[in-house]
Amino acid sequence: MDSIIDGVSHFRSVVFPEQRSLYRKLAHHGQQPKALVISCADSRVVPEIITQSGPGEMFVCRNAGNIVPPFSQVNGGVSSAIEYAVVGLGVNDIVVCGHSDCGAMKALLKPEALKDMPNVAAWLRHAESARHVLREAYSLLPEAEAARVLAMENVVAQLNHLRSHPSVAAKLAAGQLNLHGWFFDLENGHILALDGETGKFLPVGDKNQTLQVAVRGMRRVVADPCCAQHAHHVTAAE
C-alpha cells in the first residue's frame, strides 16, 4: 500500500490544487457524465486512461469480465448502474469494453481453473452465450485465438443483455441512446469497436472516420403504421 499512499499524498498536494475549480464545480453542480462505461476490473484496463478522460466525464461500472446480467426480477450492481446512468443521469451512450488476455475469459475456457472460485464460476454463467457461440460457430479456430475471440463474442453477448433492460430498450426505441461494443488490445494499444452493420470489430480513432456503433437507437414504431394500414385493408377486404 505504500506507493498507493504516496500517490494519495501526491494527488492531494499537487494534482488536486491544480484542478480545484473543476472539482468544486463538480461538487456543487453534480456529475453530468457523457457515457456509461462497463469494463473489466482488470488493473491493466483503466477506462479513464484508454479514453484519456478526467473526473466527471464517464460513469464507470467495473467487474470481472465486463458482464451485464440480463434484466431479471432480482438484479444487482450492474443493473443498478445501468438504471442510474440512463434514468437518473440521462446518458446517451453506453460502452461495453472487453480486452485481450482477460482472466475471466481464460477461466471460462478452463472451468477447472475456477474450482476454488465458485462465485466467479457462477458469475461467468452470464457469459455462457459467448462460450456457446464459440463452440458452435468457430469450430476451426486455433486454440491460441480462443480467448481473444471469446472476449469479442462476450462483448456481443453483453450488448444483447443490455437490450433486455427496460430503460435501455425504451431509450433505444425512442432514438435517444447508442450502444457501443469495444475491445482493448493490451499488446498494441488499439481499441476496436463493433460495427453493427457489418458485424465486425474495427479500430476506433482513425482520422476522418465516424465511430462504429453496435446498436444505434432509432425512433421506431413496429406496431403503429402497420396496424392502421392493415386494419384498413382488412375492413375493406371483408
Place this chain on the structure above:
Amino acid sequence: MDSIIDGVSHFRSVVFPEQRSLYRKLAHHGQQPKALVISCADSRVVPEIITQSGPGEMFVCRNAGNIVPPFSQVNGGVSSAIEYAVVGLGVNDIVVCGHSDCGAMKALLKPEALKDMPNVAAWLRHAESARHVLREAYSLLPEAEAARVLAMENVVAQLNHLRSHPSVAAKLAAGQLNLHGWFFDLENGHILALDGETGKFLPVGDKNQTLQVAVRGMRRVVADPCCAQHAHHVTAAE
C-alpha cells in the same frame, strides 16, 4: 367438467382409433416437432388450431403473456422448454406468439388490476421493456390502441430475451435457427409476423409470399477475419 369428459370419451372412441397408427409411430419413435411455439395460456389462442397442426408437430410452451424470461442464473419453465427444444430436440424455428385482447397486456397497463395477483404482477416484470417502450416511443398513441401495440412490442421484447439464452445465441450464430414474432388478431383471424428487416408486423400466409422472419440465423464470425487482418496490419505498421 362434463363437456370436457364427453370430449375425452369422444377422443378415445372416435378420434384416436382413426389416428392410431400416427400415435403408435409417435410413441415408438419419439417426437420430432418442427418448431417451438411460445404462446399465451389464453383459452382463445390455441397454437394447434391457428396453425392447423396435429399431434407431433409443435413443441408448445404456454404461459400468461407469452413471456420469455431472459437467461439468468436461476431459471424456470420457459427457459427449460427452450433448452429442451433447441438442445434436446434440435428445432430450427421458434415462434413467440402474442394476440389481441390479451388479459396480461391489459393488466400491465392497469397495475391496480393486479392487486390480488402478486405472482402475475411479478411475472409481468418480464414485460417491463415493452411497457417502457410504449411510454417513450408512442407518446401520441390513442388509449384504445395501447393494449394492441403493447402486445406487439411485448413480442419484440420477448424475442430479445430469447437471444440471451445460450442455446439460442449459439444456433443463431451458427445459422441453424430462425426466430419468429407473431401476433394473432382474434377479431379477424389474421396472424401478423414481425419482419426483422423493415421492423413491421405483416400478415402471414398471403399467397406467393415468403415468410417474414424476425431474427434470421446467419453464420457469422465477428471476431475472426477482422482480427487476423488487423493483427497483420498492426504488425506491419509498427
Place this chain on the structure above:
Amino acid sequence: MDSIIDGVSHFRSVVFPEQRSLYRKLAHHGQQPKALVISCADSRVVPEIITQSGPGEMFVCRNAGNIVPPFSQVNGGVSSAIEYAVVGLGVNDIVVCGHSDCGAMKALLKPEALKDMPNVAAWLRHAESARHVLREAYSLLPEAEAARVLAMENVVAQLNHLRSHPSVAAKLAAGQLNLHGWFFDLENGHILALDGETGKFLPVGDKNQTLQVAVRGMRRVVADPCCAQHAHHVTAAE
C-alpha cells in the same frame, strides 16, 4: 415452417370464417374457460385434441414435464397462470396432465442425459419428490415400467404442490375447486384419472361413470367447532 405457414393460411381462409361469430363473441366478451389445464410441452400431447375442446374452453399452461413449482417467495410462469386462472378467471377445475413416454420423466431417471441441459435439470428438481417416492416405495418395479410409474407419481407430486398455492388452498377449503390428476397413454389413447379416495389411476370417459377427482374441494372448518366445544369443555372441567 412451410407446412405451418400453409396451416396458418388454411386457418385464415377456411377455418376462421366458419367460426367468425364464435371468435367475435370471445373477443368482445372475453374468455370464460371452464378449466385450467397444466400439461407437458410435448408435441404429442395436445390438451385441446385429447379433450376435443375448441377456442375459449380451456386456459392452458404447458411446460416440460407438466411441473407445478410449489408456492414460494419468488415464483414464475406456472404460479402466475394458476393465480390468473383461479383469482382472475374463477375456474372451478384444475387438471394436471402427465403422459407416457415423457422425455422429462425419462431424463429424470437418467440424469446424465441432462449434462448439456442445466436448466432442464434444475427445473426437474421440482419432480424430485416423485423420484424419491419411486426409489422408496416401488423397489421391485421392472425398469421398463419406471418412466410410466414416475409420470404418474409426478402427477401426484404436482397436485401436492398445487395445494401449496394460497389461491388454490383457499378455494379448496371453500368447496369451490376440484383438482384432477390425469395420465394420457399415447399407445392406446386412454386417459387415466387419479381417484383420490382409492389412490388409483382409473380410465376416464367410461359410460355411466362419474369422474374420478384427485382432490375434492370441501367446505371445511378445522378450527371452529372444535375450539368452541373444546373451550367449553375445558372451562367446565377446571
Place this chain on the structure above:
Amino acid sequence: MDSIIDGVSHFRSVVFPEQRSLYRKLAHHGQQPKALVISCADSRVVPEIITQSGPGEMFVCRNAGNIVPPFSQVNGGVSSAIEYAVVGLGVNDIVVCGHSDCGAMKALLKPEALKDMPNVAAWLRHAESARHVLREAYSLLPEAEAARVLAMENVVAQLNHLRSHPSVAAKLAAGQLNLHGWFFDLENGHILALDGETGKFLPVGDKNQTLQVAVRGMRRVVADPCCAQHAHHVTAAE
C-alpha cells in the same frame, strides 16, 4: 443476562453432574431423537417443556410462526433441518406445533404492524395459504377468534408444505413416517392435535386414547397394480 448466567452456573454445578452419564452416552454415541419438532420461536412455547422431554429426545427447529417453506430450488434452514432429521437421523415422526396468542399470526392479520419488519413480512408469505383460507372459508368468524383459527389453519398449511419435501414424500409413500399437527393453548395448557380423518383438532393426552395423526404414512402404489391390470384389460379389449 444475569439470571441466564446464574442458570448456566446452576446447570453446570448441579444439573449436569446428575446427568453426566446421560450426556456422556449422548456425546459418544450421537443423538437418536424420536421426532423432529418444528415450533414457534416464542419464548412461551418450549417444546421440551410441553412434552417434558430431556436432552437427546427431540430434534427441534424453531422459527417465528412455526413455518415450513415448501420445497424449492433455493432452500434454507427449515428445509435443511427436515432433510437432516429424515435422511440423516431417520426420525419417524414430525410435529408442526402452533400456539395461541402467536405474534406471527397476529401480525399476519395486521400487515401494517410489519412496516418496520420487512423480513418478517416476507417470511410470513409462507403462511399466505392460511390467511386466504381464513378469508374464503370462515367468513362469519368473530374477530376475536381470528388469530386462534389462523394459527390452526397455519398448521394445516405447513403440513401441506412438509409434503412437498422429497424426503418426506418418499417416507410417507413408504409408510415410514407420520406427520402431526399440534396447537398449544397457553391459557389452559392443552395441546390439540389435528385428526386427519375427521379434519378436526382434538386434545392430546387423554387417557385410553390413541394419538390423532394428521397425515399417516401408508405404503401405497398409485400406479403399479392399476397399470398392470389396466394394460392387460386394454390389450384384451382391442
Place this chain on the structure above:
Amino acid sequence: MDSIIDGVSHFRSVVFPEQRSLYRKLAHHGQQPKALVISCADSRVVPEIITQSGPGEMFVCRNAGNIVPPFSQVNGGVSSAIEYAVVGLGVNDIVVCGHSDCGAMKALLKPEALKDMPNVAAWLRHAESARHVLREAYSLLPEAEAARVLAMENVVAQLNHLRSHPSVAAKLAAGQLNLHGWFFDLENGHILALDGETGKFLPVGDKNQTLQVAVRGMRRVVADPCCAQHAHHVTAAE
C-alpha cells in the same frame, strides 16, 4: 411417539397446573424475553436446559448448525427471528450457541457425507467462512480437534453475519445490544463464551466473574466529531 404423548399428558395434568398463573400472565401480557438465542437443532443442546430457563425467558431460533445467514435481499427464517426479536421485542442480548460433536460441523468437514442431503449442503455454505479459516489459520491442527475448533470458528463467523443485519448494526451503534458467542461442551457440561477483547473462548458462570461479551454495543459516532474537527482544520489550512 408414545413417551412424548405421555410427557404431554404429564405436562397438562401435573406441570401446567403448578405454573398456571405464570402461563396466564404470559398469555395476557405477551412475551418479554430477555434474550434471543440462536442454537443448533441438535436434540442434546436444549437452550432452556443449559440455561435453566422457564417459559417466557428466551426467544429461541434453532436450526442445523446454529447458522445466521448474512442479511441479504432474500431472507428466511433466521433473519425474521432476528428482526422480530430486536425490532418487535426489543431484546438487548443475542446469543449464538454452538456445541461439541455437532453433526453439521462434522458434515462440513466431510462434504461427501452430504451427498444425499443437498439442502443441508447448501445451507452450510453459510459456514464456509469458518471452514476457510480452519484451512488457512490452523494448519497444524490434529484432525481429532477439527470439528471442535470448526464449531468455535463457526460461532465467530455467525456473529459476523449477525452484524450485517440492519437492526443489529443499528442497536450496536446505539449501545443498546450485546452479542454473545457460546460453545456448549457435551462432555463436561461447560459453556464457554467468546471474549471479544482477547479473542478467546472462556468458561461462563465462574463465581465472581463478569460475563465475557463477544461484541459489546457502544454508542459511537465514526463520522461526526472527526468531520467537524477536520473540516475546521482543513479550512484553516487552506
Place this chain on the structure above:
Amino acid sequence: MDSIIDGVSHFRSVVFPEQRSLYRKLAHHGQQPKALVISCADSRVVPEIITQSGPGEMFVCRNAGNIVPPFSQVNGGVSSAIEYAVVGLGVNDIVVCGHSDCGAMKALLKPEALKDMPNVAAWLRHAESARHVLREAYSLLPEAEAARVLAMENVVAQLNHLRSHPSVAAKLAAGQLNLHGWFFDLENGHILALDGETGKFLPVGDKNQTLQVAVRGMRRVVADPCCAQHAHHVTAAE
C-alpha cells in the same frame, strides 16, 4: 462521444507508445495488482486518479454506492471480484472507498427519488445497515450533514459485509490481508481513512504518519490454546 473518441485517438498515438514496454510486460506476464479497490461508479471519483496509479496497479470494482453485498448463496459481480482478487490474484489489501455528494447516499435518504429506479432501490438495501445506524445513533445530526455521515457509515457497513466473504475471513485470520475504509472529499481533495482502533476517519497521506487500517489481519486462534488449556484444567478438576 466525440471527445471520448478523440481521447482514444490520443491514447493510441501518443500515450500508449510511451508506455509500450509497460503494457507489453503486463500483457505477457499478467496483472499483479497491489490492491482491490471497491469504489462508486460516480464519474468524479476515479480511483486511479486519486491514488495516482497507472495500469496494472489496482484491481477495481465500481458500482453505484461502493456496495459490497454480504456473502450469500447467490452472489454477483462484487462477490466475484472479491473472490478473484483474493484467491486468484492474492491481493493483500482491500479498499472500500466512499465519497462526498454521493448520489446513491442521497437517494437512500430520499427513497421517493428512486420511484423510477427500482433496481437501484433494491441494490441500496445493502446499505440499510448504514441508514439504520444513522437513525439510531446520530439523532441530533443536522440534515445538511446526513449524506456525508451516511457515506462514512456506509463504508463501515460494507467493510462488515466484506468480512462475511470466506476468502476474506480466511486471509484475515491468517494475518495476510488488511481492510481499508476510505472517504474521498470532492471539495477539498482529502482522503480520510477509517482507523479501526479509534473508530474515527482520519486524513491519509500526512507526512510521517503510518496508514490507518480499518481491519488489520492478525494470525489468530480463538479456539486452540483455550481448548487445550481448558480441557486440561477440566480433566484435572473432575
